[in-house]
Amino acid sequence: MATVQVSEAEKVYILHGIRDDLRVDGRGCEDYRHMEIETDVVSNTDGSAKITLGHTAVLVGVKAEIGKPRPLVPNEGYLEFFVDCSANATPEFEGRGGEELGTELSNTLYKVFNNKHSVDLKSLSISAGEHCWVLYVDVLLLQCDGNLYDAISIAIKAALFNTKIPRVHISSDDEGGKEIELSDDPYDCMRLDVENVPCIVTLCKVGHRHVVDATLQEKACSVASLIISVTHKGTVTCTRKVGGGSLDPESIYEMTEAGKRVGKALHAPLMKLLQQEESLGTKRQKVGFLG
C-alpha cells in the first residue's frame, strides 16, 4: 500500500499532537475527514456509489445476477466481493501489485458480511434451491490516502442502498416447468434493506492513544490498528488486527468501545444523507467524476 516517508521529528510532532487530542489537520482523535458521497454514478450497474474521504476515492458498483443458491442455504441469495486496486490509485498497484491488497480487502469484506443480520439474504431468493439473486459487489480504488477500509465499507453501504433489483416472478405452467418472468417496467424493482449493513471503523494506535481515519502520515507513526465493523445499533460483526505491532488487551477493549461509539455516530448521518439524496429523484444534478 501507499506509504509516505515520515522523519523522526515529524513523528514526534504527530505523536505529541495526538496525545493532546489535536491532530495535524486540526481534527480530534475520533473525527473523520471531510467525506463526499454520491450514488447512482455508473448507469450500467444496478447500484453504485462513489465516496471521497480526504483524498481517498473509492467507487463501488453492485451488479445483480441470477444464479444458483448455495446448497447449504437453498433459500438465500449471496454476495460476492471483489476489490480492484487500480494503478490509478498508486503506481505500486501496477501489474499484479495490487492483487495482494485486493484479496486482503475482499477477504475482510466477506468476514464483515458473514452473518445473518447484515443483509437480509432471504429476500434475494427467487425460488428455493433453483434461482436466487447474486449481488456482485465490485470495489474500485481510485486513489489511496489512508483508511481504505472505512471508505470502502461506507461506499458499499451506499451502493447497496442504491441497488435496484429488477422484480421477477416465477410463472409455472401446467407441467410444473418454471419460467422466470421479468416485469417490463424498468421502474418496477426491489430495494434492499441496508439498515443493518455494518460500517468499518479502523482505529490506529498512535502512541498511547488511538485515532480514527488515520492519514498516511499518522499511519506511519502507528504500530498496529484494529478494524471493527459496527452496525447502527453498535453490534460488532467483525474485528481484525492489522499491522506489525501488538496491542495489549486493555487498549483493545478501549479501542473497541471507541469504535462502537464512532460507528454508531457514523450510521445515522449516512442514512439521512442517502435518503435525502434519494428523495431528490431524477431532478438531482449529477456530479459524477468530473465534478
Added chain:
Amino acid sequence: MLKSKTFIKKTRSGGVMKIVREHYLRDDIWCGSEVCADCKQESTVLQGDACIESNLCAYPHYLIPDTNVVLHQIDVLEDPVIRNVIILQTVLQEVRHRSAPVYKRLKDIIHEKEKHFYTFTNEHHSETFVEREPGESANDRNDRAIRVATKWYSQHLKTSAPDAEGLKVVLLTNDNGNKQKAEESGLLVYKCEEYIKSLIANPELVDCLALSNDDKNEVTSSKVLFPEHLPLSRIQAGIKSGTFLQGTFRASRDNYLEATVFVQGEGEDTTEVLIQGLQNLNRAVHQDVVAVQLLPRDQWVAPSSVVLQDEGTAKDDDAEEEEEEEKALRISAAEASRKPTARIVGIIKRSWRPFCGMLNTSQIKESTRHLFTPADRRIPRIRIETRQAATLAGQRIMVAIDGWPKHSRYPNGHFVRSLGGAGDKETEQEVLLLEHDVPHQAFSQAVLSFLPKMPWCITPEDMMKREDLRHLTVCSVDPPGCTDIDDALHCRELDNGNLEVGVHIADVSHFIRPGNAMDKEAANRGTTVYLCGKRIDMVPELLSSNLCSLRSNVERLAFSCIWEINHKAEILKTRFTKSVINSKASLTYAEAQMKIDDTSKNDDITKSLRGLNKIAKILKRHRIEKGALTLSSLEVRFHIDSETHDPIDLQTKELMETNSMVEEFMLLANISVAQKIYDEFPDCAMLRKHPAPPPSNYDILLKAAKSKEVEIHTDSAKALADSLDMARVDGFPYFNTLLRILATRCMMQAVYFCSGMDSDFHHYGLASPIYTHFTSPIRRYADIIVHRLLAVAIGADSTYPDLMDKQKQSALSNNLNYRHKMSQYAQRASVAFHTQLFFKSRGILNEEGFVLFVRKNAIIVLIPKFGLEGTVFFDKKDKAAPNLVFDEEGPSLKVEQHTFHIFDRVKVTISLDDSNIQHQKIRMSLIDPVIPGVSVPVPDVEPQAKKPKLDR
C-alpha cells in the same frame, strides 16, 4: 445533450441483463415543412398547401398517424390521395419491430417523392423526447411521445409559419384512451375511420379501410365458432416442454377441411401432421407458422382423397355448420391408414399477404359485405366490405386479411386494389405473377442509377485487362426471337492439328458490381421469368438485351472458357479468361442447322459450326456412356398473333441437332468452371446438384413398364438410361417417349447449394460428379456469383466478404432455389392460361391421347399433339358414379366393363370449361373406348370454331 436509455432484458441463458444505451438529443432536427421559416432545412418534403377535401378538416393539414393506424391501414396510406403525412420515428420504430412487411411498405412510401411523407426523428429531438415514467408501460410512453411530437408540431407551425394560415396537424389514432388524452391537451385528433370517411372526394378509400376491433364485433353474432388461440408465452412453454409442435401450415388444395403441418424435427427430417375439420384447423391460413397439439392415437385419421370445395355463401353461416361437420365425419369414417393427427392450438406467425381473387357479390342487393374467393384454393374465403361491389364483380382484385375473430366463419379483410377484368390477358398475367411471388415491378431509380452511361463503349483500360478475341469467328446459336444472348461459340483448327473450342459468356459481372442496388435487386429476383409472350427481366433491359447480349457485329465483353481438344474430343487444356469478342453471326437453331447441312457452304462460320457439331456428338456419346439421362418432357410453343397477341396455334417444340450441340458445350463449360471454382474455393463455391431419387420414386415407372412387359433397371443412372434406350414396344413408337416422360416425373429437383454446407455434389441427371451454372448470367443470378468466383480464381477481379461467407451463400442459394421453382410454376401457369385461350378460340376438338396415370376416380390423359395433359373424371357431382374398381398394383382402373391401363390409347374431346371464371380449365371427356353412361358421343368437329378465325 446526452441521455441514456435503460432497459432490462432476459438473456437466452435465463439471466437478466441491464442494458444502457446512450441517446443523443439534438436541436438541429427540422420540421420538413415548405412554409416553415425557422428551420434551416435544405430540402422540404411537406407541402405548404396540404389540402384534401374533407368535411372534418376544411383547413390545410398534415397527418400524423399513430403506430396502429400505420400497421392496420397501410393500404389506405399507400393510396395516392393521402399525402403530406408525418411519420414519427417512434411510429417507424414500433412498426419495424412489429411487422417487417408493413415496415418495408412504409419505407417505400416515404421514398416516393409524390407522397410527401416526412420522417420526423422525434426521439432525437431535444424538445420532443420523452422519458418513460415510473408505472408507465412502453406503449403508453410511445403514445405520449406521439402526442408530445404532435403538440410540438402544432405550436411550431403556428409560430414559424405565419404565412401558411390555418395550417394544422391532425393526429390519427384508433385508440380511445390516446384520443381522449390528446383532446385534453388540445390537439386535433380523429379516428382513422372518421377521417377517411370524411374525405368527400374519395369515397373509394373507405373500402381500403381495415376493420378495427369494435367494427368486428357488430359484424358477426357472438357465437363462438373456434377455440381460442393460446397466448405466445404458453405456446413457447409448450414447445419447449414438447407438448406442442411448431410447424408450417399447408392447406390442402382439394379439401378445405384438411391440411398438413410440416414439423421441423432434429436436423433435416420433417414430419407431416394431419389436421382435419374446421375446429382443429382453427383459423390457420396457408403458410402460417403454427403450434399444434397431437390428438390421442384413437382420434387419428387418414387423409381423405375426396375433393371438397367451400361452396358456402356469406349469409347462411349457421345452417352451413352442421353440414360441414357432417362432411367432416364422413371423412373420418372412411379412413384406412391412420396418420398422426393434431389440432392447432395457436398461431406463432401469420404470413398473410394480399391475395388475388374475385368477389362473390352478396345476394342482397344493398349489402356492402361480400365474400371474396382467392385464386389460390388453399386460402379461405375472405369477408370484405365494399360499396363498389357492382364494379368489382367480374374483376380480379386484391384483398388483404385483417383478422379472424373466433366467432367468425371467415376471416375479415379489406379491398386493396383492382387488377382488371377477369380473363384479360394482362390481368391474368399480373395475377399469376403475384400469386407466384415473382417480383415484376419496373426497376427502381436506385437500380437504374447503376447502369452504365450511354453511349457505352469499351475503354482502353478494359482492353488492357482483357484478352482480345475479336479476330475469332465467334457466333451465337439461340432460339428465334431471342434478344438476351448470353453465350457464343467458336471453333478453329490449331497448327498442331488439334481443335480450339471456345465458349464465350456475356460478362454480366463486369456491369453488376457486388452490393449495389442493382446487384441486390438481381439477387432478389434470382432469375428471369419467361412467360408466353412476356419476359420479366432479372437485370434492366439495357443490360439484358443490349450491353450484355452477345449480338453480332458489335464488340462485347465476355468471359471465355477455351479448351484445346483433340479429334477424339479429349480435353488437353482448359483456360478461362476475360475477353473482348465480336460475334460474326447470331443464328437460330434452324439457320445453324441449315449451314451445317448445306454442303455448298464453306465459309468460316460454317466450318466452325461443323467442327463444333462433330465434337459435340462425341461429347454427347461419352456422356451417355457414363450414364447421363435423356429425359423427355413436352414443351409447347404458341404461335402468337402479332396483333392481338392471342395464341393461334400450338405445337410442341422441335429439337434439332444444333440444340444439342449448344447444350453440349454449355454443359462442358459448366462442368469445367464448377471444377475450377471448387478447387479454388472448396468452402464457398456455388454449385448445383441433382440428388438421386429415392427408389420408391420409381414405383410408378416400374409398374407402368411392367404392364407392357418391359423391364426398367433403376439401380444407377446408367442402368436407367440403358434400360430406357432398350424399352421399345412393337407398333407403339410413342411408347419410349411416354416412358421418358414418366421417368422425368420420378426425378428430384436440382438445386443450388454452397459447397461448404454440403457433401453430396453429384448431378444425377447429367452423371457428372460436379456441376454448376455459368453460362446464362443474364437470366440467372447463380451464374453471376459463379462468374465472380471464377474471376477471383483467375485473378481478374477482386473478392468481397459476402462471396466468401458460406452462410450468406447458402441463404442466397435458398432464395435462388425458391425463385427458380416459383418461376417454373409461373411459366407453367402461363402456358396453361394460353392453352385455355387457344382452346377458347378453337372450340371443341377431338384428339387422340395416351393414358399417363390411373387414379382412383380418373385417368390422366396426355395429348402428344399439344403436349397437353388433362384429367378425365369418371365420377361426377350430379350423376351416379359408375362402377369403379381400382387396382393399385396394375395400376389399372376398371370402369364398368372396360379396364384402363397406363399407356392405353384413348380418344377424348377437349373443351374449355369456363363455368368458374376464376378457375377456367380444360375439360376432357372420353369418346373412345365407348363406355355406356361414361363416354360422350363424338361431338361435331366444329366448322363453327373455325369461323371466328376466318371472319377476322
